Amino acid sequence: MQVIQTDVLLIGGGLAGLRAAIAARRRGHDTIVLSLVPAKRSHSAAAQGGMQASLANSNKGMGDNEDIHFADTVRGSDWGADQDVVRMFVNTAPKAVRELAAWGVPWNRVERGDREVIINGEKVTITEKDEAHGLITARNFGGTRHWRTCYVSDGTGHSMLYNVNDRAIAENIPVHERMEAMALIHDGERCYGAIVRNLISGELLAYVARATCIATGGFGRIYRVSTNAIINEGMGAAIALETGVATLGNMEAVQFHPTAIFPAGILVTEGCRGDGGLLLDGEQKRFMPDYEPEKKELASRDVVSRRMEEHIAAGHAAKSRFGDHLWLDIRLLGKKHIDTKLREVKDICQYFLGVDPVSQLIPVRPAQHYSMGGIRTNYRGESQQLKGLFAAGEAACWDMHGFNRLGGNSVAETVVAGMLVGEFIADFCDKPENEITISTALIRDCWQKESAHLQGLCIGGGENPFGLIREMQNTMTELVGIFRHGDRLQQAVDKLQLLLQRSNNLHVASQARGANPELVAAYRVPRMLKLALCVAYGALQRTESRGAHFREDYPQRNDQLWLKRTLARWPDADAILPSLDYEELSVMNMELPPGWRGYGAKDFINHPDAPRREQEIEQLRQSMAGASRFELQNMLMPYEQLMPERYRRRNARLGENERGEIEIRETGSGEKQ
Amino acid sequence: MNNIPVREERTLRFHILRHNPQDSESVPHQQVFEIQEADSMTLFIALNEIRENLDSSLQFDFVCRAGICGSCAMIINGKPGLACRTLTRDLPEDIFLAPLPVFELISDLSVNTGKWMRAISERLETWVHNRQEEVDLQQLEAPMEQSLAYSIYELERCIECGCCIAACGTAQMRDQFVGAVGLNKIARFRLDPRDEREDTDFYELIGDESGVFGCLTLLGCEDVCPKELPLAAQLAYMRRKMASV
Ligand SMILES: Cc1cc2nc3c(=O)[nH]c(=O)nc-3n(C[C@H](O)[C@H](O)[C@H](O)COP(=O)(O)OP(=O)(O)OC[C@H]3O[C@@H](n4cnc5c(N)ncnc54)[C@H](O)[C@@H]3O)c2cc1C
Numbered sequence: 001m002q003v004i005q006t007d008v009l010l011i012g013g014g015l016a017g018l019r020a021a022i023a024a025r026r027r028g029h030d031t032i033v034l035s036l037v038p039a040k041r042s043h044s045a046a047a048q049g050g051m052q053a054s055l056a057n058s059n060k061g062m063g064d065n066e067d068i069h070f071a072d073t074v075r076g077s078d079w080g081a082d083q084d085v086v087r088m089f090v091n092t093a094p095k096a097v098r099e100l101a102a103w104g105v106p107w108n109r110v111e112r113g114d115r116e117v118i119i120n121g122e123k124v125t126i127t128e129k130d131e132a133h134g135l136i137t138a139r140n141f142g143g144t145r146h147w148r149t150c151y152v153s154d155g156t157g158h159s160m161l162y163n164v165n166d167r168a169i170a171e172n173i174p175v176h177e178r179m180e181a182m183a184l185i186h187d188g189e190r191c192y193g194a195i196v197r198n199l200i201s202g203e204l205l206a207y208v209a210r211a212t213c214i215a216t217g218g219f220g221r222i223y224r225v226s227t228n229a230i231i232n233e234g235m236g237a238a239i240a241l242e243t244g245v246a247t248l249g250n251m252e253a254v255q256f257h258p259t260a261i262f263p264a265g266i267l268v269t270e271g272c273r274g275d276g277g278l279l280l281d282g283e284q285k286r287f288m289p290d291y292e293p294e295k296k297e298l299a300s301r302d303v304v305s306r307r308m309e310e311h312i313a314a315g316h317a318a319k320s321r322f323g324d325h326l327w328l329d330i331r332l333l334g335k336k337h338i339d340t341k342l343r344e345v346k347d348i349c350q351y352f353l354g355v356d357p358v359s360q361l362i363p364v365r366p367a368q369h370y371s372m373g374g375i376r377t378n379y380r381g382e383s384q385q386l387k388g389l390f391a392a393g394e395a396a397c398w399d400m401h402g403f404n405r406l407g408g409n410s411v412a413e414t415v416v417a418g419m420l421v422g423e424f425i426a427d428f429c430d431k432p433e434n435e436i437t438i439s440t441a442l443i444r445d446c447w448q449k450e451s452a453h454l455q456g457l458c459i460g461g462g463e464n465p466f467g468l469i470r471e472m473q474n475t476m477t478e479l480v481g482i483f484r485h486g487d488r489l490q491q492a493v494d495k496l497q498l499l500l501q502r503s504n505n506l507h508v509a510s511q512a513r514g515a516n517p518e519l520v521a522a523y524r525v526p527r528m529l530k531l532a533l534c535v536a537y538g539a540l541q542r543t544e545s546r547g548a549h550f551r552e553d554y555p556q557r558n559d560q561l562w563l564k565r566t567l568a569r570w571p572d573a574d575a576i577l578p579s580l581d582y583e584e585l586s587v588m589n590m591e592l593p594p595g596w597r598g599y600g601a602k603d604f605i606n607h608p609d610a611p612r613r614e615q616e617i618e619q620l621r622q623s624m625a626g627a628s629r630f631e632l633q634n635m636l637m638p639y640e641q642l643m644p645e646r647y648r649r650r651n652a653r654l655g656e657n658e659r660g661e662i663e664i665r666e667t668g669s670g671e672k673q
Numbered sequence: 674m675n676n677i678p679v680r681e682e683r684t685l686r687f688h689i690l691r692h693n694p695q696d697s698e699s700v701p702h703q704q705v706f707e708i709q710e711a712d713s714m715t716l717f718i719a720l721n722e723i724r725e726n727l728d729s730s731l732q733f734d735f736v737c738r739a740g741i742c743g744s745c746a747m748i749i750n751g752k753p754g755l756a757c758r759t760l761t762r763d764l765p766e767d768i769f770l771a772p773l774p775v776f777e778l779i780s781d782l783s784v785n786t787g788k789w790m791r792a793i794s795e796r797l798e799t800w801v802h803n804r805q806e807e808v809d810l811q812q813l814e815a816p817m818e819q820s821l822a823y824s825i826y827e828l829e830r831c832i833e834c835g836c837c838i839a840a841c842g843t844a845q846m847r848d849q850f851v852g853a854v855g856l857n858k859i860a861r862f863r864l865d866p867r868d869e870r871e872d873t874d875f876y877e878l879i880g881d882e883s884g885v886f887g888c889l890t891l892l893g894c895e896d897v898c899p900k901e902l903p904l905a906a907q908l909a910y911m912r913r914k915m916a917s918v
Contacts, residue, residue, distance in 0.1 A: 098810050
């Protein structure tokens with residue numbers, strides 16, 4: 001058994017993992033990154049549309065700031081988010097964009113003067129300020145009050161990941177590629193690293209670390225129709241769950257993206273609608289304004305996806321031989337815009353649909369897209385049960401997205417979490433009391449358990465692992481999708497339990513040396529099934545609708561009973577259900593108490609504390625008349641003390657004074673019809 | 674997708690070059706698999722079907738399956754390309770698949786492009802070199818012209834799939850050659866004002882036969898680049914610049 005030692009072990013080489021590694025390395029800790037695939041092929045590379053940060057450089061971003069980004073994010077989350085974490089995030093996002101700019105990301109820039117854009121289906125001329133010329137620009141995205149999404153055409157994630165990865169190479173951080181973490185080494189209280197399988201040789205190794213951070217991305221592939229990469233199978237979350245002590249938060253909160261191409265499920269970015277694209281039905285009629293007069297195509301994703309499915313169910317779909325779908329129309333954006341700002345979209349349409357979006361409609365239908373749930377951590381990214389275990393990025397439930405994340409907030413989260421959690425990991429490693437003494441027996445035990453398990457699979461029974469995966473994926477897509485109902489969720493849970501039992505009896509036919517793809521599928525199946533059960537069972541228990549979790553039998557958001565986070569654990573390895581606990585969210589500590597989101601359903605069951613907290617806030621506001629927005633915020637919900645020292649400072653913004661107010665006032669709105 | 678004509682179902686014959694270096698008894702050989710073609714089938718769908726139903730040991734790499742990540746480059750009927758976005762309807766009934774040459778073979782159609790690319794990045798130092806170590810993140814970012822940002826992005830769109838290397842005459846003969854992917858990266862950083870390196874610095878990195886003077890201008894690279902990067906123009910430009918150092 002080969003044992004590799006390091007200070008910090010980063011499981012995952014996407015944006016979150018690499019950025020956290022850079023933070024830890026810069027603070028003088030030896031750091032190793034593991035990745036299933038070459039790090040630059042991580043799913044972060046597929047992010048197209050952009051990254052939210054309230055720079056407010058462009059005309060349509062004017063007046064934007066951290067406060068508005070905060071409110072948009074909390075509303076987007078349907079009040080499920082941890083507001084402290086959201087505050088930490090919105091204050092760091094501008095710094096993250098600026099750091100990436102310095103590292104080489106070629107963000108699109110503001111060009112002074114007039115330019116034509118499409119807003120609500122119409123051509124509008126906007127005028128960019130002289131003093132903003134050359135600064136980072138932003139596009140419109142769903143659920144945001146200002147244009148806030150910084151972008152690199154529609155290859156944002158690619159540019160971000162390449163530059164962050166190259167920065168990690170510059171700082172000499174080893175990335176052990178084609179390595180899969182199979183189990184965490186722990187004693188029920190502290191995590192000491194991971195047992196890892198080499199996906200070239202098939203060899204099993206042990207990595208021992210003072211701090212272990214899981215940044216393995218989402219678990220979209222438990223669904224059949226998903227925009228996610230095929231490696232997004234949630235193995236990081238699963239091995240945390242399999243410790244029996246660490247918890248997963250809000251696993252039922254699964255996002256469906258409105259515009260996946262039909263039927264392949266490949267994403268075309270929200271930027272299509274942000275830049276002015278429209279959704280059309282089978283009669284090529286625009287329908288979103290009828291459902292959502294406020295935000296139309298640009299309500300939050302959960303709302304738009306539901307409205308689309310509702311419209312299809314009402315018989316307005318376009319028909320094709322693959323089934324029902326709707327249309328995305330970006331023809332009105334024009335060839336030049338599509339050729340420069342949406343070229344990946346154009347490629348995807350051309351290669352996978354044979355469609356030229358400059359002149360033709362794009363067939364779309366909502367598909368699984370993002371996992372709001374994940375390894376539950378505190379604001380430092382630390383597991384609340386296992387000391388020395390951290391999580392960041394999509395794999396974590398930190399929890400800044402609650403029950404729905406806004407477009408552009410995820411790649412922003414990955415880098416911000418990398419920056420912040422990376423510092424907290426370094427703090428943790430700096431402390432002498434966090435040195436580890438670990439018995440070789442513990443390492444050997446963990447290693448042997450994993451090794452015996454793999455050998456057992458090769459002897460095996462009669463079930464085909466690929467077949468079980470398919471059955472699971474179908475169950476999730478058919479029964480745990482956008483519209484959920486108690487009966488169907490119960491069916492899903494029953495079915496998944498059966499599949500989990502059947503997965504004890506797998507047959508691996510191939511004895512191929514090396515990674516052995518069939519063996520890989522076999523050891524992942526039960527882990528994926530456990531995640532799927534956390535999602536389905538959590539959804540069954542949550543008898544309300546919140547964000548992306550929508551129950552036909554409980555259509556209202558119920559803050560009185562359900563303003564809480566689901567925590568799933570798997571204490572008994574042989575059990576076929578997780579055990580669920582709930583963590584209350586405290587309304588009295590919220591900067592923004594629950595209310596209407598500004599789009600979507602208007603009726604919800606209020607929390608008894610909400611009016612009290614609102615009154616309290618109102619009084620505070622009045623008593624602080626004349627205070628700056630920073631002072632006011634600090635009275636409502638102080639969070640600066642939570643931040644790493646180096647990222648506490650305020651963000652400079654064009655035309656904003658010390659008090660955070662805009663001084664230069666434009667004459668008129670800068671917008672001519 | 675509605676525009677794609679339905680065609681009569683064909684039986685496809687996949688001739689796949691197989692070899693597993695992890696297995697001391699393995700010898701390279703071609704294996705033939707037959708499957709029924711389906712509507713808008715890609716090589717991603719076809720290869721998974723073969724693995725799930727015909728031979729579970731078959732190895733290949735896919736990640737994004739959307740033509741974005743560069744994992745699945747292979748030789749498809751003699752030409753390097755991305756398997757995930759290759760539709761079978763564009764191919765004859767006999768489809769020949771082989772792993773990319775030059776790169777270390779992992780097994781069957783899977784090669785270690787990641788290792789090769791990391792080595793190139795280390796060797797060519799493909800990151801912004803700036804003497805000012807830490808920028809003040811509180812301040813406004815330094816301005817840049819949109820046209821310049823866009824030109825940098827055009828070169829940065831490379832997905833390190835390895836097709837250009839597989840199609841390159843020089844790379845097959847000279848294992849130190851950095852290829853179009855490497856030279857394009859230098860062109861990208863040379864264009865970037867945030868990188869303070871001078872042409873003399875770049876000359877140190879690529880001013881020899883393993884760099885820009887090794888290119889025989891056969892231009893196989895540009896023909897096969899799935900991102901349609903302007904490789905030929907960049908190579909010519911870099912050669913002129915380096916020749917005048
Ligand atoms: C098509 C698409 C487009 C998107 N566009 C946007 C957008 O425009 N804006 C936005 O904000 N968000 C977008 N998102 C979401 C965003 O891209 C992701 O949430 C984010 O990139 C996740 O980053 P990450 O670092 O957490 O994980 P990933 O980038 O998924 O990286 C996970 C890493 O973990 C590794 N790994 C996994 N399991 C293991 C294991 N067991 N052992 C070792 N390593 C392991 C993988 O190899 C990989 O390196 C998009 C998502 C999709 C699917």
